[in-house]
Amino acid sequence: MAKNIQAVRGMNDILPDDEHIWEFFEQTVRQWMVVCGYRNIRMPIVEHTNLFVRSIGEVTDIVEKEMYTFTDRLNGDSLTLRPEGTAPCVRAVLEHNLLYTGPQRLYYSGPMFRHERPQRGRYRQFHQVGVEALGFSGPDIDAELIVICAGLWKKLGISDVCLEISTLGSIEARTVHRSKLIEFLEKHLEILDEDSRRRIYSNPLRILDSKNPEIQQLIGDAPGILDYLDNNSLKHFEKFQKMLLDQGISYKINPRLVRGLDYYNHTVFEWVTDKLGAQGTICAGGRYDELVEHIGGKPTPACGFAMGVERLLALIVKSKKEIPSHVPDVYLIHQGEATDRFVWTTVSYLRDQGIKVILHCGGGSFKVQMRKADASGARFAVIIGDDEVNAGLISVKPLREKAKQVKIELTEVGKLIKNFGARNAFQSS
Ligand code: ATP
Ligand code: MG
Secondary structure: OOOOOOOOOOEOOOOHHHHHHHHHHHHHHHHHHHHHOOEEOOOOOEEEHHHHHHHHOOOOHHHHHHOEEEEOOOOOOEEEEOOOOHHHHHHHHHHOOHHHHOOEEEEEEEEEEOOOOOEOOEOOEEEEEEEEEEOOOOOHHHHHHHHHHHHHHHHHOOOOOEEEEEEOOOHHHHHHHHHHHHHHHHOOOOOOOHHHHHHOOOOHHHHOOOOOHHHHHHHOOOOOHHHHOOHHHHHHHHHHHHHHHHOOOOOEEOOOOOOOOOOOEEEEEEEEOOOOOOOOEEEEEEEOOOHHHHOOOOOOOEEEEEEEHHHHHHHHHHOOOOOOOOOOOEEEEEOOOOOHHHHHHHHHHHHHOOOOEEEOOOOOOHHHHHHHHHHHOOOEEEEEOHHHHHHOOEEEEEOOOOOOOEEEOHHHHHHHHHHEOEOOOOOOO
């Protein structure tokens, strides 16, 4: 027998039993983004490799070891499955000249790909919702993005998340901080692991984000960017905080917050939870004033964030929020010589009214079909046999409530099902 082919490691199927949670999440996000005035943009899943190398930075986890990169056999192009959405979003905005008409408030969602070691909350194909505001220099829009997140958590029924913020300052402040940081790290070379040693001159800031516990301990004593902020950076950061306080949003300043990507400056933030074990960051973002120019556009300030959908869904499930799943209204049972036409008419008629109908297929006795109707979870069995066809009526049997089966006109069925629950024709007197 042929060996079963399984899904690629770290890439998950999303099964129908979880459909309702995904749908609830996606609908809530969509409605909330519309309410907040952000418009949807959809980019391809594959981009030219250079886009990511140039924007994310060569000396980052993503570019060094996590990208799914391959050569297009037909023309030799180097292509990459997108590991994140900001660079593709900016690429699309520039390619279609969207900034010509003014600043853009955008959001997107979809799968991202990173070749990481799979574990709970960390997958090779995972999903993000990303929000990007391009053409705004902040800090008001920085604060707005936080307010948008906070509002979304509320709509999703998520509590137990904390906001951590920091600033990376201006490019000038970063340069000073960087040299101080390198000086510090040079004194502790023996503690650094191979990755960090390699990055000490190319991307020292990234070492602050190391997951290695020994390095994390060392980092506690490293010079922090907050001590090197220039006036403008400080003002930006203070205004941002004031707006959060005005909105009643509490936060913690975490001076060791850095972003994995190279292109951030000023405001950075993460929403974290202690409810998900090691993978506790559910949303991360910040300001990236340099990126647009870096990808080839005119200098354009910008700010954005991305949330990890799988981690958010895990939190939603933990919150025990009741999310209704799709229950069929009707399981349609039918048998007999002349029922076919009547059955099709009934199915179309009910579905046209938005009634969820499962049509029994594959024949079998009424008894067998009734068992299937029961197992389907449907609220009603609609029964069509020769008797019904002859009388021009339909039998409707409530399956979940104690009530009588009735025989009625097709045009009455929809009304009856929709109004069921109030006192009605079903209830035995
Ligand atoms: P980490 O430090 O956990 O590796 P990151 O800095 O690489 O995170 P970002 O690039 O900022 O993550 O992505 C934004 C969010 O996307 C993360 O906060 C997380 O919720 C989610 N995310 C990132 N990588 C994965 C993954 N491999 N699987 C599931 N979710 C992920
Ligand atoms: Mg990562």
